[in-house]
Amino acid sequence: MYSALFPENSPHHCVFKVEAAYDINGVPSNRVAEIYAWFDSIKSFDSKDDFTDMKSNMFLGFLINLQESILMYESTAQVRDGDLSFIGKTYGINIYSLELFFEPALHIVNALLRFSGSEQIDRNVFNYNTENIRAGLVRNNVSMSTVFPIKVVRTIKGLPLSYFTYSALREYKELHKYLIPDLVVLLGDLFCSAESVNSLADGNVFNQVAGECFARVNNIGPPESPELLDKYNNIHAALKRLLYRKSLDA
Structure with a gap:
């Protein structure tokens, strides 16, 4: 994770601050920019539009990528109904309690941003647990069988x-x-x-x-x-x- 934040550091060269960097097309070109981009994408889902099955799958995909690409950890928690599963791998992200993922995720990300001298993400304006999102996730992943590769674990009959x-x-x-x-x-x-x-x-x-x-x-x-x-x-x-x-x- 340190190498991802400070890719140019070596025993002979050391910097203590990293600014978000983008290429000519506005695509993030370093880890700090990727962090901002991921969270901006997740925030964009909180809207008054219907949370369709396509939007639901995209949202869940962002969460899995955030965990694997940015946070770089694997959950060791016991699998529960509502956990995300992708190609046979289960994640500790549960659609019924998004806060259990986002609260530590924001803490970790802000620690990384603070360590790199970058502006932290304002937790007060990052509303990830709205009724719109929660209802959409449950509706699209519990009450029907989704055709998308990201699945929600179902262990409770009925x-x-x-x-x-x-x-x-x-x-x-x-x-x-x-x-x-x-x-x-x-x-x-x-x-x-x-x-x-x-x-x-x-x-x-x-x-x-x-x-x-x-x-x-x-x-x-x-x-x-x-x-x-x-x-x-x-x-x-x-x-x-x-x-x-x-x-x-x-």
Whole structure:
């Protein structure tokens, strides 16, 4: 890593400050410029545009490249649901807890920039955990099978269907109100972090949550509105399947 920051240093020549350098086309030509370019690219994903599956895959690709090319370390953490996987290699980057990757990454990068005498990245303006990004990553990588080479590890059977239920409740605003808003909060809390998601790996915890959700929906009963009835039946059926998730493929 030192050689990457100070490629011209040797026993006979030593510099203590490195400025970001670019070629005539504006392409980074040293490690300091690469650091700025990577983080600028990642920041560009936080927009009001829909976080499509293509954008999701590009974003995850930037994270993997940042870890391998800039930070140069490998994770030794136990693999969990939500971790990134690329061509058989698993990374300690989890889509449910991006902060667990970005906070130490920013600390390491700013230490390198400070060591090279370069301007550090402002952590306060680097918003990597917005609802737009989080919802897009989960939607595109948990509730469907992606065709891209970057995969998200799935170890908890029934999790995609659980997310479908949560997503459907959020989408159906009228049904959301009909089925008690705290049901949406309950399911939303499950997808708020890698720790909460992976607590569902315990079959007893999963069954308790699924049973509680199903009981609430079942006890309220179907709505009188024909427009809401089909949506209610879909969610009711999905929760019922979760109670018997051994028959699910994923």
